[in-house]
Amino acid sequence: MKEKEKTEPEIDVTELWQQARLLITDEVKIPPIVLRVDESIIGTLGNFSASTGKAKSKKTFNICTIVAAALTNGTVLNYRASFPDGKRRILYIDTEQSPFHCKRVLKRILLLADLPPTVQPETLEFLSLRRYAPKIRLAIIEKAIYQTDGLGLVIIDGVRDLAYDINSPSEATDLITKLMQGTDERQIHIHTVLHLNKGDDNTRGHLGTELNNKAETILQVTKDEFDKNISSVTAMCIRDIDFEPFAFRINADSLPELVEDYQPKQSGVAKSFDYQEVPEEKHREALESLFANGETFTYALLIPKLKNAYSVLGYSFGTNKAKLLKTFLTNKWMILKEGKIYRYNPGYHY
Known part of the structure; x- marks a missing residue:
């Protein structure tokens, strides 16, 4: 006798209908925020996001900084991670590069996180899936997502290679439905990477269209038109408030580092802070409040704190304006840079 053909289990649509009902009286919790740029939310548990850009725009370098921030639950470049306890494990999947190049990426992440590059962190798993067919890649990813305890962040560098x-x-x-299902059922955040078309700034194919429609945030990594050593990061699509563009360059150690006071080169954009905009006594009041008790800050922390300190006094600045303000304050010796740390100089002469 022939074996009976396997059939898919029958779906109880009535039960699914009841599960899908949403009432105004239902209590729906705010999803935990796990990734930010400045004060903008770019990632929450139960959602997914993406990075996109042209070939060689340094998308993977940008991803490394996100993973390093998640690994330390701290700030790297402008990315700030805050994964809750029990959601600290990270799964990094690379579908494009050889094991040799994947190991370089892994080492880069550890160096950015200030971790020893010869010891594998218990909370980070790296998969190199270049050798497999798309169907097998996706099956491996699904198995890893559903069987990794404490998982909080999944990186898929090369989502195009799953189709x-x-x-x-x-x-x-x-494919996008599977990603959304995984983020919801496992309460994780998935960040994917997809190329832009060569001829325009649209994400590639129907897969790119689905990403744009469903993702929480799409980050765009772009080489600076006037300096090819610099790549900028902007929000191509974002559900939360937009953040000001920032940029990074690759330093002598082959690691991305923040380009301080980055300003996209456009005509009509202010190049400096107008000293007449804020009286000297207000500068002093804001700085004494900000640097109370001798506090010091890194650049990544200083910019948002400057915005907050001045807004309390009635001066609201965007991030780019705050960067111009920071340059003005350092040129006036009102704040001093010592290594990577900034401190207040109360004895300055205006």
Whole structure:
């Protein structure tokens, strides 16, 4: 006798309908915020986001900083991570590079996190899936997501390699649905990487369209038009408030470092802070409040704190304006830079 053909289990649509009902009286919890740029929310548990950019725009370098921030639950470049206890494990999947190049990425993450580059952290698992077919890659990722305890962040560097046809609407929908299902059922955040089209700034294929429609945030990494050593990061799409663009360059240690006071080169953009905008006594009041008790700050912390200190006094600045203010204050010796730390100089002469 022939074996009976296997059939998919019958779906109880009535039960799913009841589970999907949402009432105004239902208590719905705010999803935990796990990733920010400045004060903008770019990642929450139960959602997914993406990075995109042209080839060689340094997307993977940018991803490394996000992972390093998550690994330390701290700040790297402008990324600030705050994963709750029990959600500190990270799964990094690379679908494009050889094991040799993947190991370089792994080492870069550890160095950015100030961790020894010869010891594998217990909270970080790295998978190199270049050798497998798309169907097998996706199966491995699903198995890892559902069987890794304490998982909080999943990076998929090369989501295009999980699909056979990037322009297939049905395949794109199925893939993005699987990502959304995984984030919801496991209460994790997934961050993916996808290229932009060569001829324009649109994400590639139907897969890119689905990403744009469903992602919480799409970050765009772009080489600076006037300095190819610099890459800027902007919010291509974001559900929360937008953040000011920031930029990084690759230093002598092959690590991304923040370009301080970065300003996109555009005509009509202010190049300096107008000293007449804020009276000297207000500068002193803001700085004495900010640096109370001899506190010091790194650049990444200083900019948002300057914004807050001046806003209390009625001066509201965006991030770019706060960067110009910081340059003005250092040029006036009102704040001093010592290594990577900034401190207040109460004895300055205005």
